[in-house]
Amino acid sequence: MRYFPRIIDKTIKEELEAFGAVLITGPKWCGKTTSAEQLAKSKIYLQDEDMREQYLQTADMMPSRLLIGENPRLIDEWQDAPKLWGAIRYDVDKRNQEGLYILTGSVTIDEDKIIHSGTGRISRVNMRTMTLYEQGKSTGGVSLNRLFDNNKIDINSESKLSIDDLSNAIVIGGWPKSLDKNESVALKQIAGYCETIIRTEVKIVDGVERDENKAHAILRSLARNTASQATNTKILADVTSKYETMHLNTLIDYIKAFKKIFVIEDLPAWSPSLRSKTTVRVSDTRHFVDPAIAAYFLGASSEDLKNDWRTFGSLFESLVIRDLRVYAQSINGKVYHYRDKDELEVDAIIHLNNGKWGAVEVKLGSSDIDKAASNLLKLKEKIDTNKMKEPSFLMVVTGTKYAYMRQDGVCVVPIGCLKH
Numbered sequence: 001m002r003y004f005p006r007i008i009d010k011t012i013k014e015e016l017e018a019f020g021a022v023l024i025t026g027p028k029w030c031g032k033t034t035s036a037e038q039l040a041k042s043k044i045y046l047q048d049e050d051m052r053e054q055y056l057q058t059a060d061m062m063p064s065r066l067l068i069g070e071n072p073r074l075i076d077e078w079q080d081a082p083k084l085w086g087a088i089r090y091d092v093d094k095r096n097q098e099g100l101y102i103l104t105g106s107v108t109i110d111e112d113k114i115i116h117s118g119t120g121r122i123s124r125v126n127m128r129t130m131t132l133y134e135q136g137k138s139t140g141g142v143s144l145n146r147l148f149d150n151n152k153i154d155i156n157s158e159s160k161l162s163i164d165d166l167s168n169a170i171v172i173g174g175w176p177k178s179l180d181k182n183e184s185v186a187l188k189q190i191a192g193y194c195e196t197i198i199r200t201e202v203k204i205v206d207g208v209e210r211d212e213n214k215a216h217a218i219l220r221s222l223a224r225n226t227a228s229q230a231t232n233t234k235i236l237a238d239v240t241s242k243y244e245t246m247h248l249n250t251l252i253d254y255i256k257a258f259k260k261i262f263v264i265e266d267l268p269a270w271s272p273s274l275r276s277k278t279t280v281r282v283s284d285t286r287h288f289v290d291p292a293i294a295a296y297f298l299g300a301s302s303e304d305l306k307n308d309w310r311t312f313g314s315l316f317e318s319l320v321i322r323d324l325r326v327y328a329q330s331i332n333g334k335v336y337h338y339r340d341k342d343e344l345e346v347d348a349i350i351h352l353n354n355g356k357w358g359a360v361e362v363k364l365g366s367s368d369i370d371k372a373a374s375n376l377l378k379l380k381e382k383i384d385t386n387k388m389k390e391p392s393f394l395m396v397v398t399g400t401k402y403a404y405m406r407q408d409g410v411c412v413v414p415i416g417c418l419k420h
Helices: 008-018 032-037 052-061 063-067 083-095 144-149 163-172 183-204 212-224 232-240 248-260 291-298 302-306 309-329 369-382
Strands: 021-025 042-045 073-076 101-105 122-126 333-339 345-352 357-363 393-398 402-405 411-414
Touching: 008 021, 008 032, 008 122, 008 309, 021 032, 021 083, 032 073, 032 101, 052 063, 052 083, 063 083, 083 101, 083 122, 144 309, 144 357, 144 393, 163 183, 163 291, 163 302, 163 309, 183 212, 183 248, 183 291, 212 232, 212 248, 212 291, 232 248, 291 309, 302 309, 309 333, 309 345, 309 357, 345 369, 357 369, 369 393
Parallel strands: 021 101, 021 122, 042 073, 073 101, 357 393, 393 411
Antiparallel strands: 333 345, 345 357, 402 411
16 A cells, blocks of 8 residues: 655654654554554554453553563554553653654543653644645645745645535545545545544443534534634524523533544634734634534535535635644644734744744635734834744745735635645
8 A cells, every 4th residue: 555655754753763763643544554554663542442441451450561672663543552651651761762652642641641741752733634746635835834934935836635625525525444435435435434423432432421412512512613713602592592491511521522633623713913802802813723623514515615615614714724733743833823802814824943934814716815914014114023032934825826926915725736
């Protein structure tokens, strides 16, 4: 089976050179194990049903036995045997070497199940589903890294993606197994994934029995509110308008569970230094880890999206956020959103560890580019440059064809041209 290289592969390799162990987390089937296998010299799969019971018994009685093997040693879905964490941390300390273990996990483990945090010994890396560039659908003519280095670069480039291509990319998502599959096959795979979430994963994540109908209703409401700052109260009202009564604390519990299994990944608010005393709103923007999850719970095919441009636009924004997160992570950055009391809103802020930042608006079509550029310029004017750097770039990411630089300095870049 051909391996599709991932942007995060370089990060994993670098972390192995600096730490005794690397933990790769992320949603199921996003490619964590496959990427880890490229670097591992021995492997153990805790969800191998033929060996699972024996592995778990050994992990409980003598976890160090499962660490025997050539390094780096891959331990897949390690969270099924939490005692392994302490054993790995101890072995890393004892041997005082780098690159000993690679762990993968599709669930965020509760910290109270871990005796030691692993700080300084075990690095944590989050993997997401595949970007359009990794899928070979973006030409990569415009590099995010180069924009941070020099916003005067020539960004003239052309996307090969049509509206049909974009709607298809949204509904099939970025799972490696869906690559090169036709839409009907890919949608069946996505359906299987999403049904597993509500029937199994959300129940076993922390041993709490949860109702499938409630799980479905919550995810459908979140899908309807993708790319918005809908509050938990609004989501609750949406759910209870058609289903049985639910307490707010119950909703919050479900959402926490969805986050633990890497289904939901909301976008946090950015708090810059501003010239005025404008209040920055801190509500997160709602997003799934992949827009195909939202499309599934909305019952939307690619044809449906083209008949509902509002939903198409929201899910397109979610797709762009997914890609920006992967690209930003590769250059030591994180993605946020901005909104203040004056209702100035910017879809994405990419902030690097070195203090550089860039602002991004997302627009599916060309008709709103002028408005998006105006928002970006307004934000730039609000920044107190005595306390933080000016933006490295202002960019409108679109579903259109051509990348170019506007006279006001704002970049217009199709998502089909962008890469890390």
